[in-house]
Amino acid sequence: MNLLVYCWLVFKSSLFSFSGLGNLPMLYADLLNLGWATEQQFAEALTISKISPGPTGLWVICLSYLIAGLPGALLSVIAISIPPLLALLLARVYQRIGQHHAMRGFIHGMALGAVGIFLVAMAEVWHSSGVHLASVVMVIASVLLALSRLLHPVVILALAAVVAVVWS
Amino acid sequence: MGEQQERSKQIDPGLFALFGAWFLIGIQSFGGGATTLLLIQRSVVERHGWFSDEAYTRDFAISQITPGINILALTLLLGWRLRGLAGGFTALVGLLLPSVTITLGLTAGYAQVRTLAVVQTALHGAIPATVGLSLVLAASMARPFLRESYQMSHSMLLFSVALLVGSSLLMGLWNVPVVVVLLGAGLVSGLVFWFTLPESREGPAA
Numbered sequence: 001m002n003l004l005v006y007c008w009l010v011f012k013s014s015l016f017s018f019s020g021l022g023n024l025p026m027l028y029a030d031l032l033n034l035g036w037a038t039e040q041q042f043a044e045a046l047t048i049s050k051i052s053p054g055p056t057g058l059w060v061i062c063l064s065y066l067i068a069g070l071p072g073a074l075l076s077v078i079a080i081s082i083p084p085l086l087a088l089l090l091a092r093v094y095q096r097i098g099q100h101h102a103m104r105g106f107i108h109g110m111a112l113g114a115v116g117i118f119l120v121a122m123a124e125v126w127h128s129s130g131v132h133l134a135s136v137v138m139v140i141a142s143v144l145l146a147l148s149r150l151l152h153p154v155v156i157l158a159l160a161a162v163v164a165v166v167w168s
Numbered sequence: 169m170g171e172q173q174e175r176s177k178q179i180d181p182g183l184f185a186l187f188g189a190w191f192l193i194g195i196q197s198f199g200g201g202a203t204t205l206l207l208i209q210r211s212v213v214e215r216h217g218w219f220s221d222e223a224y225t226r227d228f229a230i231s232q233i234t235p236g237i238n239i240l241a242l243t244l245l246l247g248w249r250l251r252g253l254a255g256g257f258t259a260l261v262g263l264l265l266p267s268v269t270i271t272l273g274l275t276a277g278y279a280q281v282r283t284l285a286v287v288q289t290a291l292h293g294a295i296p297a298t299v300g301l302s303l304v305l306a307a308s309m310a311r312p313f314l315r316e317s318y319q320m321s322h323s324m325l326l327f328s329v330a331l332l333v334g335s336s337l338l339m340g341l342w343n344v345p346v347v348v349v350l351l352g353a354g355l356v357s358g359l360v361f362w363f364t365l366p367e368s369r370e371g372p373a374a
Contacts, residue, residue: 014236020201048278051291054194054267056201057237061268062275070272077268081260083236087245088256090230102362108313109331109357111229113350115310116335122202122302123340129295138293142300146206153203153301154196157294164293165286 001036003075006068010060011079020056027060031067041066134167181218181250183258189216190243190262197267202302204239209308212246219246222312233350240264320365331357 009030013023024042031037045066049059057080064076097103129135138160145156181189189211197204205228212218219227227249231242240260247259281287310332317328331353338344338352 017235020237020239044278045275048275049200049271051198051278051294052267052271052274053197053204054263054271055197055204055237055239057239058267058271061271065272065275073268073272077264080237081240081264084231084234084238084241084244084260086236087231087234087241088248088253090234091227091245091248094226094230100362101365102358105361105365106354106358107226107229108316108328108361110233110350110354111225111313112310112328112331112357113335113353114229114232115306116332116353117339117346117349118302118306118309120336120340122299122306125295126299129292135292135296138296139300139303142297143303146301146304152196153206154198156301157198157203157297160293160297161290162293165289167293168289 001034001068003068003072006036006064006072007075007079010064010076011082014057014060014080015083021059023057023060027063037063037067138163181216183251183254186247186251186255187258187262190247190259191266194263195266195270200298201239202298202305205242206301206305208239208242208246209305218250220312221308222316225309225312228309233347324364327357327360 009027010023013026013030016026017023028042032039041063045059045063048062049056052058052062060080061073061076065073068076094103094107126135126139142156142160145151146153151159193204193207193211197207209224213221213224224246227245228242231238231245234241240263243259243263244256248256251258314325314328317324335349335353338349339346344352
């Protein structure tokens, strides 16, 4: 396996995706074709990323560590840090024409659209882990706890995990 | 936007303060993107007051149409607004240093415990809680834009709600790609703003 080619594949899949898991399909196809990774390694990387901190997109760092070791993981950090630089360019474009009604409306629509998409993604996450009475109670409880500002989000997550273990 | 930048410059966080804020986010953000976003919003908007709700959501929208991991784009963008390129990279390194280190440590350790039933059960509890936290975050992201359209007119508010629900449906029911939904919602809304808002609102408004 060529480390530089591997990093190019990580970079390419990141450049053509717009969310943390959006790079998965392209990378999955590329790496399995080359025989550089197995389905098992993808599944492991996704599971680990669920309990680790940071954006969901860091799942690719887990994968890189599993199949290319520490050097691969560190090079991947660089590879996934480059596409976000384009945000600075987009922000400049916005700054120049941002006061125009059409541009304000464009951002307005995109921001609300982003919230809509975010809700769908969360619905899918919820669906994948099972929608039943216990999980509904858990969702409502965590909404109330978050609104109350009494507990840090990480504490709410930890509490939920403990409750699930005790309950089962 | 100019007003926002002036406000930011007055507060003028140093690079160390910037690094510290994002380091804290990076080290606490267990639970994926939703937790990370909630922590970023609470840190830069509520705790430090570096950004208004509206400016934050606007940058969030820009990060959504940026290729790659949106949270990294948001981090770069927010850091850049405060301290230029150095600020952007400081924020990015601050976020990634702890989270990547812990992620790598867990990758090595997780292989040992992944078959334990208790780990799987705990995950099943943590996921609904993540969903709950995300709902709170979604409400705070939509609030400034819904309030703005409510102040314009009732039909504008209805239009905004339709944009939100419509985007959910397009993606959830018909699997339309995210980029298409976002650009579509932006174009429709841009045209509506352009043709319905009176000329006098141009300039000082925003």
